[in-house]
Amino acid sequence: SPGGLMDVPARLLADYFEKHYGQRVVVENRGGGGGVMAGDAIAKAAPDGYTLAQIQVGNVAINPFTVKDLPFDPLRDFAPVAPLTSSPVVVAVDARLGVATLADFIAAAKREPGKLNYGSAGPGTIPHLAGELFCMVADVRLTPVHYRGAGPALADLLAGQVQAIFVGLGVVRTQSAVKVLAVSQGSRLAAAPEVPTAAEAGLAGFELTTWFGIVAPRGTPTPIVAQLNRQIHAMLDDPLVRQRLAEGGLEPLKESPAEFGSRMRRDHERFRDIVKAAGLKPE
The missing domain is CATH 3.40.190.150 (Bordetella uptake gene, domain 1)
Incomplete structure (x- = not known):
């Protein structure tokens, strides 16, 4: 498109x-x-x-x-x-959620299984399946909320309707209200060297590149x-x-x-x- x-x-x-x-x-x-x-x-x-x-x-x-x-x-x-x-996906959360690291986010998800929502770009899209893979590897339950594309999912993350999204860096990098916790590949991104890999953040096995x-x-x-x-x-x-x-x-x-x-x-x-x-x- x-x-x-x-x-x-x-x-x-x-x-x-x-x-x-x-x-x-x-x-x-x-x-x-x-x-x-x-x-x-x-x-x-x-x-x-x-x-x-x-x-x-x-x-x-x-x-x-x-x-x-x-x-x-x-x-x-x-x-x-x-x-x-x-391009890998990044684990991006609403900054108001108050989690500083990937481990914090996983702990929050484990405390209340299914309570935290993540925005998907539609069933079967990368942002949806990346969320599913994250749940499998981290052994947590997040509830997917499907939108028609990553744009509307981001809009609802900014509005506080969903707490996380799994998207390419380009979707979220200019948003100050979004905290990027980790990147889903074995090496850090050249465009965001400060963001740890999932493995560095304690979640080995969460690797997904599109x-x-x-x-x-x-x-x-x-x-x-x-x-x-x-x-x-x-x-x-x-x-x-x-x-x-x-x-x-x-x-x-x-x-x-x-x-x-x-x-x-x-x-x-x-x-x-x-x-x-x-x-x-x-x-």
């Missing part, structure tokens, strides 16, 4: 390819069905290297378990080209995929691009097509268990 976090790497790629390779890239936002419509379009496109899709982890690792009659198989129908960025990446239709010739991969790596080395990504709480992620394919398969397996724990059924 235009203006969202996903828009940042897509626009950067379009600008970079036009400037450096003289290749005009048209970014077409295909909303609807959590990326199902866009995925279906790429699955059925000609494998000539001229139609690409920017996908995110949910398209590969969540939709197959939550969307009934998915019209394509992302692992079979997409040719991995290159990831673009990765990624954006480029795929082509199955059957796209290997030399074309290899060339696109090289061009994307060059873009990710560009200081200006890195600066723009960092502003959005995104970190560049460089992998070969084979490594990216392995990542897709690994996340597909991992999220199956999280979706199951969240009690989500295909609909």
